[in-house]
Amino acid sequence: MSEQQIPVVVLAGFLGSGKTTVLNHLLRRSADTRIGVIVNDFGSIEIDAMSVSGQVGSTVSLGNGCLCCVVDVSELDGYLDALTAPAARLDVIVIEASGLAEPQELVRMVLASDNQRVVYGGLVEVVDAAEFAATRARHPEIDRHLAIADLVVLNKTDRVPAADLKATWDTLAELSAGTAVIEAEFGRIDPELLFDCRPRDERAARQLSFEDLRAELGVAEDEGVHGGHLHAAYESLAFTSQVPMDPRRLMDFLDSRPEGLYRIKGFIDFGVADPRNRYALHAVGRFLRFYPEPWPRATPRLTQLVLIGSGLDAPALQQQLSTCRVSGEPATTGEGAPLLPEVTTPREATAPRDGAVHSAPALAADPAPVEPACDEPAFDGLACDEPTSDVSQGAAVARSMWGVLRYVQHQDREQDEE
Numbered sequence: 001m002s003e004q005q006i007p008v009v010v011l012a013g014f015l016g017s018g019k020t021t022v023l024n025h026l027l028r029r030s031a032d033t034r035i036g037v038i039v040n041d042f043g044s045i046e047i048d049a050m051s052v053s054g055q056v057g058s059t060v061s062l063g064n065g066c067l068c069c070v071v072d073v074s075e076l077d078g079y080l081d082a083l084t085a086p087a088a089r090l091d092v093i094v095i096e097a098s099g100l101a102e103p104q105e106l107v108r109m110v111l112a113s114d115n116q117r118v119v120y121g122g123l124v125e126v127v128d129a130a131e132f133a134a135t136r137a138r139h140p141e142i143d144r145h146l147a148i149a150d151l152v153v154l155n156k157t158d159r160v161p162a163a164d165l166k167a168t169w170d171t172l173a174e175l176s177a178g179t180a181v182i183e184a185e186f187g188r189i190d191p192e193l194l195f196d197c198r199p200r201d202e203r204a205a206r207q208l209s210f211e212d213l214r215a216e217l218g219v220a221e222d223e224g225v226h227g228g229h230l231h232a233a234y235e236s237l238a239f240t241s242q243v244p245m246d247p248r249r250l251m252d253f254l255d256s257r258p259e260g261l262y263r264i265k266g267f268i269d270f271g272v273a274d275p276r277n278r279y280a281l282h283a284v285g286r287f288l289r290f291y292p293e294p295w296p297r298a299t300p301r302l303t304q305l306v307l308i309g310s311g312l313d314a315p316a317l318q319q320q321l322s323t324c325r326v327s328g329e330p331a332t333t334g335e336g337a338p339l340l341p342e343v344t345t346p347r348e349a350t351a352p353r354d355g356a357v358h359s360a361p362a363l364a365a366d367p368a369p370v371e372p373a374c375d376e377p378a379f380d381g382l383a384c385d386e387p388t389s390d391v392s393q394g395a396a397v398a399r400s401m402w403g404v405l406r407y408v409q410h411q412d413r414e415q416d417e418e
């Protein structure tokens with residue numbers, strides 16, 4: 001048995017900042033490294049665990065709650081024991097925190113672990129460059145998270161003009177002085193940055209006591225340590241449907257989603273509209289994106305969504321989503337014509353900021369193999385990280401998504417005719 005200790009890296013960041021994207025990138029780009037993953041979702045359907053794929057040594061999924069609240073040190077130790085068993089032969093363990101976790105608490109739990117085979121490997125804080133200012137305004141706690149990070153990944157730089165990034169860099173330099181900050185698009189960072197962590201400083205390396213924690217959090221003696229947590233202000237609800245969703249109705253729902261509904265993620269079954277693919281849905285703030293991907297084998301055809309926000313009217317949202325299910329005849333326009341917009345071929349090339357020409361992702365229904373647009377191998381049905389649609393207005397997403405659906409149907413017809 002190797003005596004070498006296994007680093008445990010904590011991957012944190014606010015809702016939708018790109019933690020799962022970073023994790024998936026690491027899993028794909030660390031060919032010879034065996035990575036164990038502990039995924040913690042804030043929601044009763046484990047969308048993050050379902051979205052993590054690739055070369056993962058072992059995965060432990062901790063659903064329905066925030067890791068820093070629902071798991072204590074001994075429970076975490078149980079998972080670490082399982083992952084560090086010699087048979088697992090892991091080189092590194094990554095804990096993907098929920099988007100509402102207190103990273104300080106997770107770090108403390110790792111440092112407090114009795115497992116002699118693990119060593120704390122650092123805190124990586126993922127920041128959404130496009131939402132940074134707004135997130136800080138709503139959640140000043142973010143500043144505290146950045147202050148204790150070992151590495152800050154300034155993600156989604158493709159969504160921000162280069163000139164506007166300067167202000168974010170200046171703020172990060174202030175908040176996490178001395179900490180490395182790297183820019184990333186779609187979480188593409190060098191895994192070496194994480195697995196070969198730089199030595200930690202004296203303050204962070206020693207085990208944190210609860211008193212330290214209280215002092216850091218500014219929590220009064222009689223106040224629970226979870227009182228000031230981000231997730232105290234947030235709630236989540238899960239929506240599951242075995243009946244396929246109607247694309248038009250769902251888009252209407254997404255277009256009119258309430259302000260407080262900050263994050264939506266999950267998978268959608270559009271039934272006969274596209275029987276071959278499920279659609280991964282990600283909404284962060286007003287930003288929406290769909291990724292069609294082939295239904296994995298032996299996966300039940302379900303729509304599973306997690307909605308996270310503050311001040312949510314959960315029963316009303318459940319009700320609204322229920323009415324988005326397909327019922328009877330497909331929705332039509334006032335004139336009775338089918339609700340299909342003009343086709344935009346999903347193969348259309350787009351020119352991203354770096355000037356390279358990326359083609360849209362391959363569709364499952366497309367018989368011709370398409371090279372992934374990014375510089376990485378395709379995996380588990382996702383052609384690459386590039387979005388099928390990447391726009392903030394639901395209507396445009398609807399158009400783009402319908403374009404994809406229409407294209408798939410067109411392909412189906414052609415195949416049938418052959």
Ligand SMILES: Nc1nc2c(ncn2[C@@H]2O[C@H](COP(=O)(O)OP(=O)(O)OP(=O)(O)O)[C@@H](O)[C@H]2O)c(=O)[nH]1
Pocket residue numbers: 013014015016017018019020021022048098099100155156157158159184185186187263265282283284289390
């Ligand atoms: N434009 C753009 N989108 C990105 C980038 N990185 C991630 N995304 C998208 O942002 C959305 C959220 O990404 P995730 O990786 O699921 O974010 P997360 O932090 O794991 O989300 P939570 O688990 O809800 O906290 C997805 O649609 C991603 O494809 C990026 O660099 N640029």
